Amino acid sequence: MIYKDILHIALVIVLAAVLFWAAGYSKKYRGAFWRLLYIAPGLLLMFIPAYAGFEKTMILAYIGTVLLFLGFFTDKTAVRRILCGSAAAVTLLSVPAALSSKAYRKPDFLVSFEEGFDEMKARYVLTEHKQINWDELYSKYHPQFVKIQNDHDEIANFAAWRRFCGEFHDAHVGYIPKDDSVVEMAMKKLFGNDYGLCILCLEDGSAAAVDVSDEVKAKGIHNGTVITAWDGMTPEEANLRSDAYGLLSYSDIDNEYFFRTELAAGVGGDTVEVTYIDDNGQEQKTMLSANGDRYYDRWEKAIMDKLDGGLNIGHLQWKKLTDETYCLRIKTMSYDSDTYTSTDYSKMKNELKEYILNAKKEGMKNIILDIRTNNGGDPYLCDAVAELVAAKGTYFHAYDAVWDFDNKCYAKDENGNYIRGDKLTVRGEDILDGGKVIVLVNHNSVSAADDMVMLMRRIPNATVMGFTESCGVCQAISSFSVDSGTICLSSCVVLDEDGSIFVDAGPDRQAKTKLDIRIPFDEEALTAIYDRGEDYLLDKALEQLANR
Amino acid sequence: MKEVIRSQLFQLFKNKSKLYVLIGLIAFGIIELIFAMGETQEGATASQCVRELLPMIIMFLPFFTGIAAGDIAAKDFDDKTVYYEIMSGRTRRQSYFGRVIVALIYSVIGSVLIMVIPIAVAAVLYGWGNDLTVGQAVLRMSLLLFPVIRLICAAFTLSIIIKKSVGGLITGLICQYISLSIYADQGLLAEKDSLSLALTTMYRLLNIRSRYTYGLSDIKMRIIYDPTMHISEIAGIIGVSMLFAAVYILVGYVFFHKDDLN
Numbered sequence: 001m002i003y004k005d006i007l008h009i010a011l012v013i014v015l016a017a018v019l020f021w022a023a024g025y026s027k028k029y030r031g032a033f034w035r036l037l038y039i040a041p042g043l044l045l046m047f048i049p050a051y052a053g054f055e056k057t058m059i060l061a062y063i064g065t066v067l068l069f070l071g072f073f074t075d076k077t078a079v080r081r082i083l084c085g086s087a088a089a090v091t092l093l094s095v096p097a098a099l100s101s102k103a104y105r106k107p108d109f110l111v112s113f114e115e116g117f118d119e120m121k122a123r124y125v126l127t128e129h130k131q132i133n134w135d136e137l138y139s140k141y142h143p144q145f146v147k148i149q150n151d152h153d154e155i156a157n158f159a160a161w162r163r164f165c166g167e168f169h170d171a172h173v174g175y176i177p178k179d180d181s182v183v184e185m186a187m188k189k190l191f192g193n194d195y196g197l198c199i200l201c202l203e204d205g206s207a208a209a210v211d212v213s214d215e216v217k218a219k220g221i222h223n224g225t226v227i228t229a230w231d232g233m234t235p236e237e238a239n240l241r242s243d244a245y246g247l248l249s250y251s252d253i254d255n256e257y258f259f260r261t262e263l264a265a266g267v268g269g270d271t272v273e274v275t276y277i278d279d280n281g282q283e284q285k286t287m288l289s290a291n292g293d294r295y296y297d298r299w300e301k302a303i304m305d306k307l308d309g310g311l312n313i314g315h316l317q318w319k320k321l322t323d324e325t326y327c328l329r330i331k332t333m334s335y336d337s338d339t340y341t342s343t344d345y346s347k348m349k350n351e352l353k354e355y356i357l358n359a360k361k362e363g364m365k366n367i368i369l370d371i372r373t374n375n376g377g378d379p380y381l382c383d384a385v386a387e388l389v390a391a392k393g394t395y396f397h398a399y400d401a402v403w404d405f406d407n408k409c410y411a412k413d414e415n416g417n418y419i420r421g422d423k424l425t426v427r428g429e430d431i432l433d434g435g436k437v438i439v440l441v442n443h444n445s446v447s448a449a450d451d452m453v454m455l456m457r458r459i460p461n462a463t464v465m466g467f468t469e470s471c472g473v474c475q476a477i478s479s480f481s482v483d484s485g486t487i488c489l490s491s492c493v494v495l496d497e498d499g500s501i502f503v504d505a506g507p508d509r510q511a512k513t514k515l516d517i518r519i520p521f522d523e524e525a526l527t528a529i530y531d532r533g534e535d536y537l538l539d540k541a542l543e544q545l546a547n548r
Numbered sequence: 549m550k551e552v553i554r555s556q557l558f559q560l561f562k563n564k565s566k567l568y569v570l571i572g573l574i575a576f577g578i579i580e581l582i583f584a585m586g587e588t589q590e591g592a593t594a595s596q597c598v599r600e601l602l603p604m605i606i607m608f609l610p611f612f613t614g615i616a617a618g619d620i621a622a623k624d625f626d627d628k629t630v631y632y633e634i635m636s637g638r639t640r641r642q643s644y645f646g647r648v649i650v651a652l653i654y655s656v657i658g659s660v661l662i663m664v665i666p667i668a669v670a671a672v673l674y675g676w677g678n679d680l681t682v683g684q685a686v687l688r689m690s691l692l693l694f695p696v697i698r699l700i701c702a703a704f705t706l707s708i709i710i711k712k713s714v715g716g717l718i719t720g721l722i723c724q725y726i727s728l729s730i731y732a733d734q735g736l737l738a739e740k741d742s743l744s745l746a747l748t749t750m751y752r753l754l755n756i757r758s759r760y761t762y763g764l765s766d767i768k769m770r771i772i773y774d775p776t777m778h779i780s781e782i783a784g785i786i787g788v789s790m791l792f793a794a795v796y797i798l799v800g801y802v803f804f805h806k807d808d809l810n
Contacts, residue, residue: 004738032807036709039799046792050745053738073802123759379764400765406678408772422765478760492761 001098002105004052005061008044009091012064015041016088019071023080038072038080041065041087057094057101064091102152107178109157110149112484113141116161119480120173123491126475128416130168131507137167154179155186157484159247166249169509170490171446171473177485190243191299192266193290195274198302199227199235199261203520207235207261209276210530211302219286221276223530224523228283229275231268238264244296251472253509255443258468258521262303266295306529307467308442310372311538316348318355325545326359327368327538328352330385333377333448340377345384352388356431365435366545368538369452372440372466376447382455383426389437390428390459397424397455398474398502401493410493420499426455437462438541441515445470447477450503453513463516465541467525472511474503517544552638552646556620560654566616570658573612577605577666593677594670598685599773601666603731603754606692609662610723610747613655613696614703618716620651621707621800644804648704648797655700656693663689680756680775688753688775691782694789695746695753699723701793702746705800723747743788753785 019038026034045065068087071080098104121127121134141164148156154177161175177183196213209216209225221227230238239245242263250256271287278284313319315331334340335348356364367389383397402421404411411419439456441449441464453470456462464470476492494502496512505511519525519540528536560566581601624630624647633643667685676682699719707715726747729736737745741752757774 032709032803035803035806039709042795042799046745050737050739050742050748054742054744072799075806119759398764400763403761403763403770405770408678408770422763424765476762476764480759491759492764494764 001095002052004048005055005058005098005105008048008052008058008065009061009094011044011048012041012061012068012091013088015044016064016068016084016091019068020081020084023071023077023084027077035072038069041068042072045069053105055098055105057098057104060094060097061091064088064094106152106154107482107484108149109152109484110145112482113145113161113164116175116480116482116487117141119482120487120489123478123480124168124173124489125410125493126168126170126490126501126504129501129504129506130170132168137164154182155189158182158186159190159243161485161487162249163246165487166246168489169249169251169253170504171249171251171471172475172477172488172490174488175485176488178483187244187247187296188293190247191263191296192242192244192293193268193272194292194294194298195265195268195272195288195290196298197221197265197288198298199230199265200303200307200521200526201235201258201261202526203522207264208523208526209265210526211298211306212530215291216288219288220278220284221274221286224526226277227264227274228277229273230264231272231274233267235261235264238267242267250443251509252443252469252505252511252513255468255472256509258443259303262299266299302530304373304444306533308373308444309535310440310442311370311535316352318359320359320364321368321538321542323363324365325368325542326364326366327370328385329370330374330381330449330452332375333379333381333452335378335381339380343380345380348381349384349388352385353431356388360432365432367432367435367437368541368545369437369439369456370538371445371449371452371470372442372537373444374446374449374452375444376449376451379424379448379451382448382452383424386426386452386455386459387429388431389435389462390426390430391434391461392428392430393460395426395428395455395458396497397426398451399423399495399497399499401495417499418493418495418501420495428459430461432461434461436545438544439464440537440541441466441468441470441513443468443471447471447473450474450511450513454503457514457516463544464514465517465519465544466515466537467519467521469511469515470513472503472505472513475501549642549646549649552633552642553650556647556650559623560620560650566619566654569612569615570661573605573608573662574665576608577601577662578669580604581666581670592670592674593679594667594674595677595679595681595685597667597670597674598688599679599754599756601670602663602689603751605662605666606750606754607724607727607731609659609696610699610703610727611717611720612658612662613700614716614718614720614723615713616655616658616716617651617700617703618707618713618719620647620654621704622711622713622715625711640805641801644708644801648701648800651704652697652700656697659693659696660689663692679773684775687777688756691777691785692750692753694786695749698746698749698789698793698796701796701800705796705803708800708804743784746789746792749785749789 022034022037064087067083071083144160158177165173165175196216197209198211199207200210202208206226209221209227210223212223227235239261244263271289274288275285311327311329313329317329319327321327339345399420400422402411402419413419450470451474453464456464475490475494477488478491479486479488496502503512525536528534584601703716703719706719730740730751742748758771760769760771762769
């Protein structure tokens with residue numbers, strides 16, 4: 001129990017004892033003071049719920065306080081003493097009542113869902129674009145939240161919200177629980193057991209083991225071994241059976257397809273039967289044992305770090321790869337707090353320019369912009385970088401949508417489409433004097449990183465490369481709080497050159513952020529990444545520059 | 549009871565101090581308006597005042613209600629008027645509730661004037677605007693009267709119990725402290741917008757739900773206010789405020805009824 005509730009209960013018990021004694025004492029020594037003493041519980045009742053917050057499971061304590069307060073309205077000693085005794089007893093009962101209730105000091109998950117749903121429905125700017133059926137979503141998820149509220153299951157609440165947000169296929173739609181420790185607890189529980197490997201699909205469609213532990217290697221499975229069945233299912237089927245399925249939402253369907261087996265290797269009980277093709281091309285079976293519910297940790301290491309990691313240097317730091325090629329790592333689209341609230345990136349731009357000019361004296365010709373696992377931020381940083389490296393010319397970035405100040409909403413034309421407002425463009429300075437730019441992306445290059453992809457694809461000397469496309473979301477976000485957490489969503493419209501929604505996919509789930517060159521995730525890539533620990537994409541980018 | 553009410557009203561108009569406090573607070577509201585709106589960069593409107601200025605005015609309202617209610621409740625204890633009233637045949641109930649009625653009428657009317665006059669001046673000078681409609685503003689200001697009544701009753705009761713007008717001032721000071729801690733976000737209270745206290749209820753009414761969006765080209769934040777209120781919320785505000793007000797008055801009456809008035 002929180003200390004404020006314990007304090008409340010303790011104060012009621014102490015007051016009950018004092019007033020019990022005072023009931024008899026005041027008979028002998030009459031005066032206003034003794035009558036006033038009985039107002040104390042009333043003051044407690046007024047201030048304690050404000051100080052501690054009203055809590056339904058503490059209702060017995062509140063009733064006890066009221067009983068104590070009723071002593072003010074009578075002068076009879078016996079009645080006062082009965083009230084004191086009853087108040088103490090009822091208040092003490094609130095301790096087991098609160099401790100045994102799963103709902104004690106927990107948010108109301110159902111109310112949070114209903115409030116969050118209504119707010120999302122009012123604010124989400126891509127309802128028509130993505131053809132969101134709100135009624136269907138409500139029918140599907142409302143019963144789940146009713147059960148979650150009854151069970152008061154924080155993990156189930158988090159999972160339900162994640163799946164609900166996943167229905168939008170919009171990485172800008174998300175839920176963060178108030179207690180952020182729930183995230184890790186939920187992920188660990190739902191991702192399942194660690195059997196010593198992950199499974200990823202190769203370019204030829206086969207499902208291959210990656211990040212294989214030594215124990216599993218001893219059984220004949222190594223990095224690149226093709227897995228044909230997992231626990232009696234294909235890896236794709238096992239992926240769908242994972243408790244974590246739906247928690248990882250992909251805005252673009254191609255990215256979802258790439259990762260169609262990433263959860264499979266967490267599915268199963270204490271042991272799991274795995275069918276694989278050995279090095280001689282023979283199908284073999286083996287049993288793997290669970291090593292605790294740690295698949296989430298392995299998945300993080302295998303996918304987030306090894307596959308998606310990006311160049312391991314600081315944000316906006318340079319690395320000389322060859323005499324002619326330097327890499328600029330951009331981990332987030334922000335520079336400092338001053339620039340984030342303005343559009344002026346001249347300071348950052350001048351710093352980058354100075355570096356490039358100095359590097360050119362030493363032979364720099366080309367730049368690789370590594371925006372893998374870039375979590376987005378300010379699109380004006382993209383403009384500043386693009387202006388430096390782009391060939392001379394003016395390039396379209398995006399359109400702002402017209403805001404209707406009277407009706408407090410985005411204006412729409414007679415066909416129900418958003419109206420193009422201010423045009424954002426970028427003027428290339430060609431600081432590289434015709435040099436090439438390669439932009440490395442992955443599915444975790446989000447939001448303003450998607451912005452950069454769209455911009456760079458319009459620039460003739462830039463090439464976008466990766467295993468997967470960037471995330472595919474670009475409408476700006478806002479957030480709001482409900483009792484159980486915070487919800488963010490796309491709420492600020494950005495438009496493309498033709499007035500259509502910029503970047504974000506419609507019902508076809510094809511975002512506009514395509515790759516210029518898709519690097520196949522094949523055996524060669526797998527071996528380079530998981531056996532030799534190489535940055536395969538970066539090597540391919542260098543190869544591309546050398547071949548030009 | 550009518551005589552009690554009449555005599556209290558006579559005292560009200562004879563003794564101008566409470567009136568000066570009322571006029572002072574109205575003037576304060578208007579000065580705050582001109583000062584605050586003068587600093588607004590563009591498009592000051594009366595609906596903006598409802599959002600931004602009214603919370604400042606409301607912070608000082610408990611002083612007025614405390615002084616007014618406290619004075620009406622307890623001033624007559626100083627010159628023993630209460631004793632003579634009861635000795636002359638008035639029942640304690642008539643004496644008590646007569647004062648309650650006058651305190652409520654005067655304090656509520658004064659509170660309405662303090663809230664409405666600066667907003668009306670703003671409407672004349674700057675126009676209404678579109679942050680919220682006139683109807684929505686009237687609804688919120690009307691609902692504000694319920695926690696105000698709760699405060700009036702609290703101040704009245706405290707003054708009756710201690711038999712000193714300063715009881716109202718004490719209530720005002722406590723409310724001031726709580727108001728400041730709410731707006732300064734000091735974390736004193738678990739929820740700033742609960743119905744537990746009159747001040748948190750007032751904060752809830754004045755803190756209009758909003759959301760924001762922004763443009764890509766100018767990154768200026770556009771705030772959209774949502775002043776709609778659910779029926780359950782309105783019923784809660786009225787119900788809880790009136791319940792507490794009734795309890796305060798009942799407590800005051802029980803005390804007054806049994807007190808030996810020494």
